[in-house]
Amino acid sequence: MTSPIMSKINHQPQTLRDIVQERMREAIISGQFAPGERLVERPLCDQLGVSRTVVRETIRYLEAEGLVEILPGKGPIVAQLTWADARQIYDIRQMLETAAATECARNITPQLAERLRAALQSLQEAVAAGVPTPMLRATTEFYRIIFDGAGHNVAWEIAQRLNGRISRLRAVTLSTAERQKPGPAHMQDICEAIVSGDAKAAQAAIEQHLSDAKQTAERLLQEK
Amino acid sequence: MTSPIMSKINHQPQTLRDIVQERMREAIISGQFAPGERLVERPLCDQLGVSRTVVRETIRYLEAEGLVEILPGKGPIVAQLTWADARQIYDIRQMLETAAATECARNITPQLAERLRAALQSLQEAVAAGVPTPMLRATTEFYRIIFDGAGHNVAWEIAQRLNGRISRLRAVTLSTAERQKPGPAHMQDICEAIVSGDAKAAQAAIEQHLSDAKQTAERLLQEK
DNA sequence: TGCCGTAATATGGTATACCATCATACAGTA
DNA sequence: TACTGTATGATGGTATACCATATTACGGCA
Incomplete structure (x- = not known):
């Protein structure tokens, strides 16, 4: 029972969120979106093949990370650096x-x-x-x-x-x-x-x- | 036209998200939820009178802030501090x-x-x-x-x-x-x-x- | 009586539907 | 021609519906 073969199997569900988060972060960091560019949700969804739920939750996360800013009443844009x-x-x-x-x-x-x-x-x-x-x-x-x-x-x-x-x-x-x-x-x-x-x-x-x-x-x- | 009366009015839409974010952050910081406690979404929704969408987006934000942790396959808990x-x-x-x-x-x-x-x-x-x-x-x-x-x-x-x-x-x-x-x-x-x-x-x-x-x-x- | 299997429930993940608001474009009128 | 009002579309905000999985509880069988 203590053998490594029977140790708890590493089962990480890897949600869509995680994937999209990774992808969008990478896209912003690598400059595929320009600073100040609007991140329009529906096109992003089409592009990534996921629902708005996933994209929006990702945006919230990236917002907290400082990679995305929300213009109130407008929507998310890629954060601009002064x-x-x-x-x-x-x-x-x-x-x-x-x-x-x-x-x-x-x-x-x-x-x-x-x-x-x-x-x-x-x-x-x-x-x-x-x-x-x-x-x-x-x-x-x-x-x-x-x-x-x-x-x-x-x-x-x-x-x-x-x-x-x-x-x-x-x-x-x-x-x-x-x-x-x-x-x-x-x-x-x-x-x-x-x-x-x-x-x-x-x-x-x-x-x-x-x-x-x-x-x-x-x-x-x-x-x- | 340059009178302050006619200057651009400050119209900030104050979304439910913002309110819930503030409230939940405050609740966690003030210790109303114990560290390690599970944050079950539906009860939170009932309590706050909002939909899961709002609560979930808030959780994503607080997760990035380090106040909430996600146990994969389980769900969100209040972050524990070592x-x-x-x-x-x-x-x-x-x-x-x-x-x-x-x-x-x-x-x-x-x-x-x-x-x-x-x-x-x-x-x-x-x-x-x-x-x-x-x-x-x-x-x-x-x-x-x-x-x-x-x-x-x-x-x-x-x-x-x-x-x-x-x-x-x-x-x-x-x-x-x-x-x-x-x-x-x-x-x-x-x-x-x-x-x-x-x-x-x-x-x-x-x-x-x-x-x-x-x-x-x-x-x-x-x-x- | 204890164990196993199945059903019920709880809960998070994802998709979709609907609404409000804002911008834009077009048409009608002076 | 210029201005205004309305209709249309784009877009974010919010709610809800549905599904998958994991846990729990209960009942039957050995």
């Missing part, structure tokens, strides 16, 4: 990531170090290949390990949500900054600092990295 | 509040100082009266001014959401700690530090305050 908000998001990310890196450095173990190095490796390969999506994914994975190593799951959720809101900026900052060396170099600094348990250095590397990203983002948002 | 999560929440709050106080101190103006002092006054009166709800409200208002003065609206939203998740703890920590002097004293320290533009002192006061709250919270959650 520079004022973006700036704050970068600042908050810096706090969260710094704290996570510090704690992660404190908790460092050989296994954790190995995972970090592997993630860094993947990241560098993705950067070398130059394809945006895998780069973003690898970057996310790298940070996920840091937050995980720190035991900062709450902060991770917040950071992820914030990242969703600045996704458009991230896509561009990654493809410009990251490809031109400093980005991956920073990542390597961060990795090495954490692995060697040097919290101060990690903090500095993260600060450097994010202030670069912030600057690039500012240029982008200002010119628009 | 000490591991609570601890992180206090840490994140400390970062956000410290940053806000620092920035607020940097931006201090006579008007802002006046608003802060007034809020502190109200807070002290509420504490003197000893009624929990006004105390919570006054505390919230005090912090709101700090975040507002810092221009940290994004951080404020995050802090508010985190506060929702630890509301039960806050209610208790406020009624124990705050009434016994240190709480209000800390608030006064924070206020004075900001008003005099002393960011370092504000940071120290906030740290002191939150580490107290964190300790009280830990005792509470451990014993449960």
